Amino acid sequence: MELVERDYALQRLRDARDLAQQGTGRTALVYGEAGIGKTSLVRCLAAGHDSGRVLIGGCEALFSPRPLGPFYDIADAFTSRTRSLLGREGRRAELFAALLTDLQELDGTTLLVLEDLHWADAATLDLVKYLARRIERVRALLVLTYRDDELDAKHPLRLLCGDLPSDAAVRVPLLPLSETAVADLAQRTGRSSEGLFAATGGNPFFVTEALSAEGLPASVRDAVLARAGRQTPAVRELLDLAAIVPARIDVSLVHALLAPSDEVVAAALASGLLFAQSGTYAYRHELARISMEQALPSPVAAALHARLLCHLESLGENVPMAWLVHHAAGAGDCASVMKYAPKAAADAAAHGAHCDSAWLYGRALAHAGGLPDDARAELLERHAYQCYLTSQIDSAIASSQTALALWRKLGDKRQEGHMLRWLSRLHWFVGRNSDADVYGNLAVQLLESIHADDELAWALSNRAQMHMLAGRTTEAVTWGTRAIEMAEKQGNTEVLAHALNNVGTARCVRYHADGKDMLKRSLEISIANGYGEHVARAYANLTSSAVTTRDYPEAQWYISQAAAYFAERDLDSWSQYVVAYQTRLDFEQGRWDAAGQLASHLLTRGDVTPVARIPALNVLARIRLRRGDPGGAELLDEVTELACATGELQRLAPVASARAEAAWLRGQDGEDDPVVSRTCLLAEQLHDPRALGELLFWRRWMGLEASETAEIEHAYALQRDGQWQDAALAWQSIGCPYERALALMEGDEHAIGEALATLSALQASATIRRCRESLHRNGVRGMARSPRASTVANPAGLTLRELQILSLLTQGLSNTEIADRLARSEKTVEHHVSAVLRKLDARSRGEAVAAAGRLGLGSTH
Template identity: 40%
Template sequence: MALWERTEALDELSGLGNGRIALVAGEAGIGKTSLVRAFAGAVRDPVWLGACDPLVTPRALGPWHDIARRAGGALAAALDAQRPPLPALLDALEHPGRRPVIVIEDLHWADAASLDLLVLLARRIERLRARLVLTYRDDETPGHPLHATLAAFPRDVVRRVPLPRLSRACVAEQAGRAGRDPATVYELTGGNPLLVTEALSEEPAGAVRHLILTRIERLPAPARDLAELAAVMQRLDGADDAEWALVDRCVAAGVLVAADGGAGFRHELLRRAVEDALPPGRRRALHRRAVERLEARPGVDPARLAHHARHCEEPELLRRYCLIAAESAATQGAHREAAAHYRAVVDLDAGVEALEAYAFQAYLAGLPAEALDARRRAAGRRRAAGDWENAGANERWISRLAWWSGDTALARRAVEDAVATLSQGPPGRELAMALSTRAQLHMLAYEVEPAVAWGTRAAELAERLGDRETAVHAGINVATARLVRGEPGAAAELVRLHERADAAGLADHAARALVNRAATDLWTGDDLAATLAAIELAFAYADARDLGGYRQYLLGVRAAVRVEAGEWEAALADAEESLAYPSRGGVGPLPALVARGRVQSARGEPEAGATLDTALREALATEELQRIGPVAIARAEHFLHLGEAGRAAAEARRGLELAESVGHRRYTRELAFALLRATGAPSDVDWRAAADGFARAGRHLARVHALGLGDAAAAGEALAALDALGAGRAAAWLRSDLRRRGVSGVPRGPRPATAANAAGLTGRQAEVLRLLADGRSNAEIAAALTLSEKTVQHHVSAILAKLSASSRTQAAAAARRLGLV
């Protein structure tokens, strides 16, 4: 494809420095691949190219395997041995004689493990002698996991290279050279470069489908057959001499292009048009041929075979290759992909073992509801077969998954059933694990004494059996319960158990030890910086091993810390990433809901009530103080902001009664403070001491609330802090409360123009932001302000940078904060 109107974008890539990331975004056919290939052809440094393929279930770490074939060395060895690839990748990029460019194309088709590795690399790229160029479609749905990946990149290393459609002038110039009517060509193509290229190479016809199918119809039958096989296989490799002669015919006809020892379509739009035009029977037959072709080649990624097997409608073939692909993905730590492969075959009588493996991978991927359903089915099959030990093991898993799903009542019933079932036979490993799971539920409910008792019993049985895994599991429960009680050395014991589990390859338990330490510290410790460090350690471990459930939960916990620290934009970014996960209920997304709801409420955003209603519903189902307490605090704040002091007090009392019943000092203190604010009795608290204590702990927001109970000077400081956070509704309530208390000299809030100015926005940028927040597209903004769409695009990029926003949604929230809407 010709590089029309891409000089600026090419210059942007050519000027990319070490430790920087270029995001090349645009719709299908906009020229992303052509631009990147032109850049790669001109650069002198080595280019490591990886590609993502449009498979039903993506290849596990697919683009990184491509990159490893070019980089070689330790990275290739790590991937071949199915070890975590990050250390080897960093070693390769720190080589003093290299300045490689890593290019990953079509990131919107990437598997979850590849995206996770990309985030880990992006957070370290600044210190490396390397550059990273990523292409993706920016017209994907808002919930696409790629958005969460990009939001996790450090903003100061990212360079966005958007690719707009071609201008009317450019299309007119090219159409004139080809002797075509400019208006007709633009109407047919809309300025999409691929469609323009195709329209100018054929009689003016219409859509790309007609153009490519017309070319295929002109081919002789053997060449047409090969082109259709290439459409189904996405890329034709391993052609023999006879086939290469046919490939040459296809290339000459403008149907295929030859590259890297194989052949394929110039663009996915063309390939898909051909595949979609195939009759169902013909498509199935071609997928069957693809399986036979790939079976004969060593080293083929099982995901490719599974992809074609799914379309053959042959159950035995599907069962065989999906199970192989699932096991391969699982050993590479690609748990979401492994679960997807198992999901395709569990209804095909693949065996109860496959059902249990599916449940385990879904659990690790953070899909507790899916895993829970699979475990229930497996338990039923085991009971029907009279296999009481494995039935009890599944009941124990049902307990764990019911807890993750937010149903603590079911979790308690299931673990009691598991203990009863497994106690029928001689004491064994599964009974020890069931006892430990019961200890875990007591620990999570802050029931310290029974947690220690059941956990100790489980650990003793496990030690007698030589069962290292259950001993670690039980030890983590006991150590966490002791940490809740404030015992010295409990946190260090969790770290030791983490190291023991990690050394034994027990990633789930190793992650849980760090997660428990971090989450418990959030509401028992008095040093927010230390809490954040513990969260980062746990997050890095879970992130590197694709443990989606822990990752989702920790993003929310980190968001909660950042709300307290006054880092609200970062908190919202974490919350959005957490809530983008497939698991929308239960424990995993709950901290993110609370963090988002607190910010929404303080800023006066209309979604706050619905967010906190959802949080309350999920928290009450858990029956646990550590879920209900934060929601009670957030809802008390919310109703206070709305001027509904009675409802605020009721929310605070709900949580306070539970905190007092389990004897949790920190929650009791926090909820009593929330109740005090709601009942309007500031004289009952030493606000100076409280503010000083919160300041020492790094708890900026709590300090602001304490200052708000003080004299005029303290209240003025609190108002300035709230205004800086964009907490307009919280500041308005505080001003009203100060007037009620008779405090004089209350400063006014910032005017919208002043707030926009303080954010560094020009008058025109403020206008663009106002329309953006109204949901207008770039084209609609351009029409409203009589600007070109390209100018609007530049304004939007500048606005995102000035507001430190990673998306239009965050920019819209900032517009509300600045009072522009």
């Protein structure tokens, strides 16, 4: 039937094709519910495309999709080199680049259609993303069709669509037909339209099936079965065979199994259920195929699957493993599932389809009861690793523990140690750090006892990584150094890169220069040997370390280098981590609008890991809290839960500082937050000057007890010692305007005015309000209206803290008593008293009190 109410959608696609013809490629997203007419619309576009090639590939609803399945459909259009790379393990980057080159060199304008992307495997989605990000370089229109109503928030296709360049992507949603259009279609076929719109909801496929049936069916399934029921047994046999093969079945398979006559084929096509295309038969709509498949009695379906499996096996090695697994499962053939599923899983993993690989290994394990223990343990390990890569950590732990029990039963100590090391890593991922430590130590002890040096090197590096992540620098260096020495002796460059990263990161965040050198060496080794994950991890840790130590220019440089690396490899999990630290970098340097926008965009993705989500959430919460915007408290509660689950100082410290600042902004002086106090104690124990400096600063501002001798970040140390001017200069040289403003707030009248101006520029209205409250409480009048209004009240130029000190001196308090009153050390009070005497030109405390009386400063309390 002709297209109805699709003129606008078709024109949108034609406009995009016209841009492609002019040399600016486009991606078109055509989406809507099943049966809405996506395929019909695309076919109409293709029928009118005469200025180049039309390439159409589709995804299949197999138990596990064939890796890169749609591109195998159109492989004949590409060069022999590209075709040879399709099935090659570890050559994905070359394949992607080669396919892009082929598209660029095709004559005319290419219409590349990929249908049913909601069923796509991970490798296909990665390749689509790669092409879509570069489509403007190609004279091509990339058309992607999918069912948007079947995509949840975490579906990889939804994430892919969200990442497409907005200026190069055209979105074409298809809506149901109107009631008027449905009535018009009924009139053309001579049928009554009564109840038709209500029964079909305007879905074109439902309408078509209903109008083709004898009377109005209760459902689409009834309509399809009614049409099939009018066919001869031979035609029905062909329809049944096609129904058990998702998407399409090769004509050669049909003829090999059924040998239908030309009349039977013609009748099947005339039924309106099947159509012929490029050497295949396919149902006109997947809903029709599913209806037919589900109507088959189980013995009939199993027999058809078994016949197909037998024939496919006879064809040799060129049959996709995913097809064999699908029909083996449909036939209930456990032995064949066990035979093909592991191979299909390995093939999926080689193409980056790790979710599919995990599922296939799971299918194999469900039929692995007859395997020997060692083979079953190896299968469990492979399943666990694929689950680990795809964040199915609970399943990974379960398979690893079962494998561990089998290796112990077999007495294989080397494999037992290997599994203990992996269980350590897996338990860290779910926040069970104590269990991770136990497994990690057991792995080292066992592997040392049997002198399994190759596995021991990994186990040592794992211990270094666990300690590094927990902020235990000394332990990380000790374990990591052993791993480095062993790796160098063995010539194991992968372990060497891993261990150098761990030790380098641990030392770098504690301001040791050699740490950065070790990280750079890890990066160089990883790049030279093609260790993609280790390259990404090196960039991530170089970035996070630079932000943590406030080396902002270097952090920005590594972010740009990482972005270039990730752009060619689509390593989204690592790129998200780097983006999260970009939000923190922008935030700390006062670019709050940019930080907030980037954090908000990152947090809309459903696949963001906790380690990337924590900094982005924390940045967004602090911006909202400082500006008095709504939602800050809720975000802070969410990020607190995530950070506490990790138990790691690097996650906890920024969140604890945010909680302390939020309490100060609420005016909750003197109220101790248990998260803040515990994190502060942890920072002291781990000797982290950055984390401890900010935490102690907020504790002092809230009037809580704070160590006056701990080693803290230099700028905070200057503030602690009353050297606000030097502190402000230090913050300015680093590039932290908010912290500089807070340092100036402890200064004289001119400094306070500058601080309020800076906070105003940052739109930190909540912080300004709280600072003015503090000024008022400390006897400074008029500053809220004008910075100059306090000149008369403070002609000696005393800071707010010095005004407090002078007020207490006029009450006759000793240094010890003042220290108790202000929760400060006597040494700090002594510094302040000396500054007061100097500014008042007084030689003693008595002269200071007298000078205060003459200047009218004694009543500041």
